[in-house]
Structure formats: C-alpha cells, structure tokens
Amino acid sequence: MSKKSKQNPGDIRSVLYVEGMYCAACEILIKKTLEKVEGIISVKASISDSRVTITHHKGTSPDLKILNAHLKDHGYTLQWSKDGDSGKPLIYFENGSLLYNPEKMRSFSINFGIVALLVIGFYLLTESGLAARVMVTTEAGPFVYLLFGLVAGASTCAALVGGVILSLSKSWNKTYANTSDHNAFKSLLPHGMFYAGRLVSFAFAGGVLALVGASITSTVTAVAPVITILVAGVMLLLGLQMLNVSWATKLTIALPGSLGNNVSDSSESSHSTFGPLYIGAASLLLPCGMTLTAFITSISSGDFVSGALNMFAFAFGTMIALSFISLASVGFGSQKAWSGRFNAVAGVMVVFFALFTLNSQLDALGLPSMSDVARAFSPSTQTSATVLGDQSVQVMNMEASAYGYVPTSFTVKSGVPVRWEINNMGASGCTGAVIARDFFNGQVTLKPGVNVIEFTPQKPGTYKFSCWMGMVGGVIKVT
Known part of the structure; x- marks a missing residue:
C-alpha cells in the first residue's frame, strides 16, 4: 500500500x-x-x-x-x-409511453418466482401443525425442548430471528469476508458469534427465570409485543435499504464514526467479533410465540439447572434450523454471480417477515391490521357462530388446536355475561394461550380439555381475540 x-x-x-x-x-x-x-x-x-x-x-x-x-x-x-438501461427503473415513462427495463424485468421475474416459493413454503410450515406433534410440558426434558426448537426455527421464529439474520447478512458478508481469499471461516464467523451469544443468553435467562418463577410471566408477555413491534420496524427499514429504496436509505441507522471504522476493519482484532455476539445475546428479546411457550413452560421447573438446560436445548434447536439461512447468506451472498440476486430476494423476504410480524403484533394488541381485510373477504359459513343462551349467561364454544381456532367469529349481546368454553384439542406454540385485551387482562394459558373464561361485554362493537403472539385469532361482535 x-x-x-x-x-x-x-x-x-x-x-x-x-x-x-x-x-x-x-x-x-x-x-x-x-x-x-x-x-x-x-x-x-x-x-x-x-x-x-x-x-x-x-x-x-x-x-x-x-x-x-x-x-x-x-x-x-x-x-x-x-x-443507460442500468440506471433506468423497472417501469418508467418516456416520450409519453409506458416502458419497462428488459434487464430489470427479467431479473425481477426470477426474483419474484424465488420469493413466491419461499413465502408459500413458509406459509405451509406455519399452517402444517408441526408444533402439535412436539409439545413442551412442565415434565418435558431437554430433548423435547430441542425438537420444539427445531420446529420453532423452521416456522414462527424464522419470521423474526431469521429476518434479523437476513437483514444483517449483507453487512456481515462485506465486513468480515472483505478480502479476496473468500475465507470460509471469516464468512461464517459473525454467524457463529451470533449463535454463541444466543445459546449463552437463553441458557442463563432460562435458569434465572426458573428461579424467579411464574411471577415474571405477566411482565414478559406484556413487554414482548412492544419490543417485537420495534424490532419489526427496524427490520422493515433494513429490508427496504437492502432493496435500495431511496427514501429508506436516507434513514440509515448509522454507527458512530470511530466504532463504524473499527467494525469495518478487516483485521483480526478481537473487537471485530463482538457485534454479532451481542446481537445474538439480545435475540433473547425477540420472542416468537413458540419461544415464549418454551420460556413460560420452563419457568415452572423452579430449578436453575433444569431451566438453563431446557432453554439451551431449545435455542440449539432453533440454531440448527436457522443455520440454513446463515449458510445460504454466506454461500450466495459472498459470490459475485449470486450476491445481487440473493440480496434482492433477501431484501424482499426481510420486508415480508417484518410486515408479517407487525401484523401479528397488531392483532395481539387488538388494533386494526391487514388481517381485518383478509377476514372481510373470507367465507364465514364455517368460521362464525351466533352465541345462544338464556337471559343470564351466553356460552361461546370454541375448539383450539395447533392449526388455530374454530370458529373464529362470535356474536354476543352487550351487558350479558359470557361463558367462553375453549376445548383444547392439541393447541401448541402460539395457539396455547388466548388474548382478548378488551375483555380481560393478560392471557389465559390453555390446559388440556375444556378451559372456561368469563367476562361481560359492555359496549357494542367488533373486538379481536388472538393467540398470545397474534399469529391466529378471530373477532367477537357485540350487539
């Protein structure tokens, strides 16, 4: 030099x-x-x-x-x-005519096909009910938590934690493998640090929460949606930046100059590994529904060692599933021939995961969301029920499984007490607990068999209920 x-x-x-x-x-x-x-x-x-x-x-x-x-x-x-054509957008006006960029249209078509397949695969996994086959209970040991983590990492956790990994992968590829030797160790180093931090934080938190006991459960479930919404918002911004959306790039979350220079340094100094390590540890605060299920079930053990081992096993299971995202980001993102397409596909998937997560949290909080639009166009013959009962009580009967809730719509009268009978037919993960913030505080964890929730609706309107992370749910119409 x-x-x-x-x-x-x-x-x-x-x-x-x-x-x-x-x-x-x-x-x-x-x-x-x-x-x-x-x-x-x-x-x-x-x-x-x-x-x-x-x-x-x-x-x-x-x-x-x-x-x-x-x-x-x-x-x-x-x-x-x-x-030149490379600087022209996908679709543009020129001399009064609507034109398209052939090169970008061809690339867009291929990327769209890949994204469509990935989204369909993700939807099939989340709707498959795999979680029903692996259920954690208070008697479950580390092996069951490991299997539960595998399912979580391939489904609900893929949306949140996988989205974070994808959103950071391009920066990691450039920062840690920014030499011409394409060293595999350097490329995988940030991902290894991420998972190491994640494993340690989950094990420690699992042990501590097991000692604290169930008194912390309500706090965890109350804070989780707020943290998740904030993280999903950052994911959305990063995804749009990966797609080079001009207004999003102006909102870049920048590191302080000296810290950014240190992190971008390709030297072997120890500080270059700390960023992914801390992010992995902080991923404890990215609770998908199945993660919360594992934590709250593990809390009941009351023993530090048992809680730590169970949550370490769960995190290890998610790591096995999520590592496929890491391997794809390193394998494709670091190769010039594939990096452009990978970054485009990854950017779209990060945006999709962010919107999916935001929508779920809005449902969990009982706020307007994109689910309302989908529900308005869905057939209601098999999913709605008018509640019947005498003058003293109204009874709502619902079945809960790993696939969701049936029916998903009820109609009740205001001022009349409601007895909500939920038959747990194998609910697991997110569906294992019900939230209806307009009618009762906190969440109701479903035990095997019939669970009863009682409340009295006071004001006419349409109110939401959902599983505790908003993945599935329905509405209660009060007349």
Whole structure:
C-alpha cells in the first residue's frame, strides 16, 4: 500500500455513482478500500444519493477499471453516470409511453418466482401443525425442548430471528469476508458469534427465570409485543435499504464514526467479533410465540439447572434450523454471480417477515391490521357462530388446536355475561394461550380439555381475540 498523499488547495474532486451500497457499513468499507488506491487523497461515500466523491491531485483522473477491481470482491460497481438501461427503473415513462427495463424485468421475474416459493413454503410450515406433534410440558426434558426448537426455527421464529439474520447478512458478508481469499471461516464467523451469544443468553435467562418463577410471566408477555413491534420496524427499514429504496436509505441507522471504522476493519482484532455476539445475546428479546411457550413452560421447573438446560436445548434447536439461512447468506451472498440476486430476494423476504410480524403484533394488541381485510373477504359459513343462551349467561364454544381456532367469529349481546368454553384439542406454540385485551387482562394459558373464561361485554362493537403472539385469532361482535 502506497503512502497516502497530502491534500492541497488545488486538488480535484470527482463524483462517481455506485451500485450495491445500502448501509452505513458499506459507506465506510468503500471509503477504506478506495483510499488505499495510488493517487487518491480521500473518499466520501453517501448512501442517500449512491454517490462516491473522490479527492485526487490536479491533472489526474480516477481510473474506473482500477477502482472497480478493488471493489469487485465487495460487490460494488462504480460508474461515471446513471445513464443507460442500468440506471433506468423497472417501469418508467418516456416520450409519453409506458416502458419497462428488459434487464430489470427479467431479473425481477426470477426474483419474484424465488420469493413466491419461499413465502408459500413458509406459509405451509406455519399452517402444517408441526408444533402439535412436539409439545413442551412442565415434565418435558431437554430433548423435547430441542425438537420444539427445531420446529420453532423452521416456522414462527424464522419470521423474526431469521429476518434479523437476513437483514444483517449483507453487512456481515462485506465486513468480515472483505478480502479476496473468500475465507470460509471469516464468512461464517459473525454467524457463529451470533449463535454463541444466543445459546449463552437463553441458557442463563432460562435458569434465572426458573428461579424467579411464574411471577415474571405477566411482565414478559406484556413487554414482548412492544419490543417485537420495534424490532419489526427496524427490520422493515433494513429490508427496504437492502432493496435500495431511496427514501429508506436516507434513514440509515448509522454507527458512530470511530466504532463504524473499527467494525469495518478487516483485521483480526478481537473487537471485530463482538457485534454479532451481542446481537445474538439480545435475540433473547425477540420472542416468537413458540419461544415464549418454551420460556413460560420452563419457568415452572423452579430449578436453575433444569431451566438453563431446557432453554439451551431449545435455542440449539432453533440454531440448527436457522443455520440454513446463515449458510445460504454466506454461500450466495459472498459470490459475485449470486450476491445481487440473493440480496434482492433477501431484501424482499426481510420486508415480508417484518410486515408479517407487525401484523401479528397488531392483532395481539387488538388494533386494526391487514388481517381485518383478509377476514372481510373470507367465507364465514364455517368460521362464525351466533352465541345462544338464556337471559343470564351466553356460552361461546370454541375448539383450539395447533392449526388455530374454530370458529373464529362470535356474536354476543352487550351487558350479558359470557361463558367462553375453549376445548383444547392439541393447541401448541402460539395457539396455547388466548388474548382478548378488551375483555380481560393478560392471557389465559390453555390446559388440556375444556378451559372456561368469563367476562361481560359492555359496549357494542367488533373486538379481536388472538393467540398470545397474534399469529391466529378471530373477532367477537357485540350487539
């Protein structure tokens, strides 16, 4: 590496446009890479307008081929302008005609097909009722928790934790494997740190919560939706940034300059591993429905060692399932031929997971959501019931299983007490507890057999009920 030149008053600034930049770490990585090139004094990369400003001596000009050769392994491409088909959007107006970019349309069609298959696969997994085959109870041991974690990592936890891994994968690929040797260890290092932090935090929290006991359960379930909504909002922003949505890139969550430079450094210093480790430990605060089921069931053990072993086994099970996302992000995201398509598909999936999670939490809180629209167009012959009863009590009969609740719609009268009889036919994960915030506080955990909830609706209207994480639910219409 040549010695860096000093800046003089007569130095020139050249502006180039960059493709592939989506986060603050990208800005720092481009800056550090290009400042090693002979003749370049300083570099400033801006994600908000996809520009790179290069300061160099008067009488010289940046060689685009040399610059792109340095950036090739990082997945960035520089060009002098945004002209040409590559700079045109997917669909645009030109001379009064609606046109499309053939190159981007072809890429969009392939990416859309991949995303559609992944979304369908995710839907089938969540609706398959796999959780009903593996149910954790107060008597269950680590092996059952391991199997439960496998199912969780392939279904409900894939939406939240898997979405976080995908949203960070591009930055990790560039930060930890930013050399030309494509070292597999460096590429997998941040993912290994993430899972190590996750395993330790789950084991420790499982032991501590088992000692504290059930008194903490209501606090956990009350705080979980708020944390999840905040995380889903950040995921949504990161997903849009991965898709290079212009307004989203201007809202980049940036690290402080010195910390960002340290994290982006490709050296082997120890601080470069701490970020994923801390994020993995903090993933304890990303509670999908099955994670909360495991925690609350483990709490009842009352023993630190048992609680720690059970939750370690659960986290290990989720790790096995989620590792497929990590392997895909490293295998495809670090290869130039596949990185563009992987980042586009990953960006769409992160947005999908974020919206899925946000929608679920809105349902859990009893707020308007996209489920209301879907429910309005769904057939109601098999899912609704008008509650009948005498003048003193109204009885709502419902069955709960791993697949959901039947029926999903009830009609009752205001001012008349309601007796809600829920027959647990194998509810598990999210469906194992019911929330109806307008009628009673907290959640009701379903025991095997018939469970009874009593309340009196006071005001006419349409109110939501759901499982404790909002994945499935229905409405109670009060007349």
